[in-house]
Amino acid sequence: MYEMLFAEKPFNSSRMPKLHYVNTLRRRVEVRFPMFESNFVSPCCLALIRNLLSYDKQNRLSGEDLVKHPFLDIEYVKDEQSHYMKACECLVSGVELVNSQKLGAGYIDTTEAILHLKIHINRIHDDEALLKYTMSRYNEYTKYCEQIEDRLLSDRNSGPICMQSQIDARAGERLRYVFRGEMYFVQCNRQKGAEMIKQGLDVLFPLLVHEPDGLRKHLLASKIDQWMKMLEKLKRDQAFIVRR
Template identity: 25%
Template structure:
């Protein structure tokens, strides 16, 4: 990597120089660097951001950090990471040419709105999580995650991008460091208290950013560093501000990230798999292919008369298609996709009504015919066998209520009841001895798990109506910095 950097010192080798750019305006100033908006001369006159660093006033460690940042940015290429396009050295200054983010940073975005709705917070966190998942795949730890370092672009759609890798290092969850780095307000307790730490410090920072998005301020906002340290030392309980409310999934993620003890903090794998983020259905090319495959399977099942299977497949496909639709910037493609999605929604609703009415069609798919035909009698037998276990009996009643809400189209309450009953039944089956009751209970859990997943697909369809308004709201709140 050192050789690669040294090559960029020569200005007579066809490499970029400051003369290749037209400087337009200064857009940022730091202790040893300034950032300018500029236009590349010739060609498509691309707008870029140029970070100018005065290397003559930097310490050796600061120069090392800068070179590490450049080397990392040469490697890291992801839609949610600010791209480095060029770099060059001239007369004691280092110039880093970056992708220009026309939406400013997340800090300014939050200040304009005071606090962000949970839906918008989820969008930003999902994009941040995608970037972090990519960084973890390269064993890179950012070490300075904060709203000021999360930049926004408005075209083709509003997108969050992680920037400023000045403190970033190669660091896994099994390696440890002691070096003090980052911004105190977003710094994990183990760094602030000068203890050994690993890559999990980034997760604490994500928790603070999430808190600030939702409530407009950091959880340990303080008037001085000493006050901040004292709050951290005392492990002061982090609470949701009075008068504010968030969904159970949102609160669970927030509080799981903001654990003072890194061993109790959410792991990266659990963070990426968390229900609130739903990365599994994020608008990526890979997930678009999954959606198409699911629709093909749904149409096949529908054609064969297996309406139960077709309903679940359509519902699951919608969980992939809706984020794709809300994220599509091209007007024509969006219009075409909206027509297709509306068709899938309508068909899923019709199939659901047929399922609820007991019209099971031909039901010729392997295993499902027997499962559905045995549901009524098997369920009644399970109810009788569960009478001796109060928790199980109560959970089965909740499940019945959930199915009734589903039949009525009240998806929120249906999902709430099914989640509640499954939250009781799943742990119970792990303790259940082999036998008829375990067999019936396992069968019923599978049915309700599938129904819960289908309801999530139907709930996701709300975004079809909400997305244009929300998209405009996001754009209106985002201003040039």
């Protein structure tokens, strides 16, 4: 952890003879921490590292205390609803799609990355340093998404970025409405999110039939299928609760 944060090992051990390094530990030489301002190292993180590198067994973190440390938040990281991890996965997928010239699909994945990152930001507002870092990532994601949008708008063959139907302009408005519903859904307010998704799909389904074949129709159908699966899962979960 120390090496990952400060790009060097404690005591510069990589350049030390092995015997010298062992003697350094025996003499309990204090570990020095680089003195610099960084958005990536919060006081909570520094406290964790100092406690891990303590020579005093009474002060050193035990394994039990380590997994409960507030900085690690291990239970959250393992959670399948870790929206920061989902944001990273969506962004990687979006970049790969854009590099493959699949701009529309890349835009959708990048938009989902921003959605997950927004949810993550709402959960970490009490950690100032982590919030500052995450906001910088959010700004990077948003800027990249805007770059994809500019490329799509400049491509005469791609059509409007919102995948608006050429028949009915309500598609763009309904898509944004359903995206908001999806945000409610993944933030555990699933009932409200489901209602918004259903209302949006009531408009999008008829429009999909009249949408000309092409990238927009493919992406719209893909998103509708994803939203339908979310609603079906909610219905199964509710039925399971009733049976119990």
